[in-house]
Amino acid sequence: MWVIANWKMNGNRALCEQLAEALRSRQDDLQSVRIAVCPPAVLLPQWQQVAGYDDIVLGAQDVNEHGSGAHTGEHSLQLLNETGVSLVLIGHSERRSYYGDSPRVAAKLATVLKQSAPAMTAVLCVGESAAERSAETTFVVIEAQLTEALSELPLATVEQWASRLIIAYEPVWAIGTGVTASPEQAQEVHQFIRSWLTAKLQATGTKIPLLYGGSVNAENASALFAEADIDGGLIGGASLDPQAFVDICSAATRSE
Numbered sequence: 650m651w652v653i654a655n656w657k658m659n660g661n662r663a664l665c666e667q668l669a670e671a672l673r674s675r676q677d678d679l680q681s682v683r684i685a686v687c688p689p690a691v692l693l694p695q696w697q698q699v700a701g702y703d704d705i706v707l708g709a710q711d712v713n714e715h716g717s718g719a720h721t722g723e724h725s726l727q728l729l730n731e732t733g734v735s736l737v738l739i740g741h742s743e744r745r746s747y748y749g750d751s752p753r754v755a756a757k758l759a760t761v762l763k764q765s766a767p768a769m770t771a772v773l774c775v776g777e778s779a780a781e782r783s784a785e786t787t788f789v790v791i792e793a794q795l796t797e798a799l800s801e802l803p804l805a806t807v808e809q810w811a812s813r814l815i816i817a818y819e820p821v822w823a824i825g826t827g828v829t830a831s832p833e834q835a836q837e838v839h840q841f842i843r844s845w846l847t848a849k850l851q852a853t854g855t856k857i858p859l860l861y862g863g864s865v866n867a868e869n870a871s872a873l874f875a876e877a878d879i880d881g882g883l884i885g886g887a888s889l890d891p892q893a894f895v896d897i898c899s900a901a902t903r904s905e
């Protein structure tokens with residue numbers, strides 16, 4: 650099980666210390682869960698300082714697909730690596746809708762997964778809007794996003810890159826709304842993604858962790874994590890509350 654905190658454009662230095670301390674106080678109970686925290690980029694060094702010696706994966710919320718150069722405000726894979734980052738979110742719905750990221754998702758994913766050393770894990774985010782769900786095009790949308798995202802990765806070397814790929818299903822209508830997909834709704838899409846991955850990548854597709862994101866909290870996490878194809882969660886708002894986030898991580902241990 651994976652539990653990943655995405656602070657988005659929230660948090661501060663004090664929250665780094667508070668969340669690190671909350672996780673540390675329960676680390677013996679949380680051994681079986683892979684935990685990652687993605688703070689805003691400017692807080693990455695603070696996370697390194699307060700939690701770098703713990704077994705918490707340091708994550709970034711985005712990466713630029715270019716190696717270096719005149720890309721004001723962006724962060725390359727190398728810069729993130731040097732800051733201690735070993736996991737990066739790609740194609741989050743907020744990046745897609747507010748910053749036009751969808752056409753860059755395939756290049757970003759290829760940039761991250763083609764580099765094997767130092768190894769970086771990519772969390773590819775996919776999900777349908779409320780209108781797309783109402784129009785019963787959820788599976789069409791998800792399939793198109795997956796197809797496009799993986800289009801620059803060679804199948805011939807799938808064993809080399811797929812072990813560093815995680816997919817997060819985040820229905821846009823559930824993000825930050827307090828309306829969570831029911832466990833059955835989430836499982837239905839996760840099962841679809843699992844089938845798609847297995848058809849495309851054969852046995853390798855069965856090993857890619859599938860996370861659910863969208864208004865996960867300490868109360869609903871257990872039921873979601875109990876579903877067969879849900880391998881953890883990508884947590885936004887609740888990750889800003891150290892106790893709630895630790896409780897979600899604890900729910901993941903009970904679903905192992």
Ligand SMILES: O=C[C@H](O)COP(=O)(O)O
Binds near residue numbers: 655824862886
């Ligand atoms: O990356 C996290 C997701 O967008 C979920 O956010 P949320 O838990 O605030 O709904």
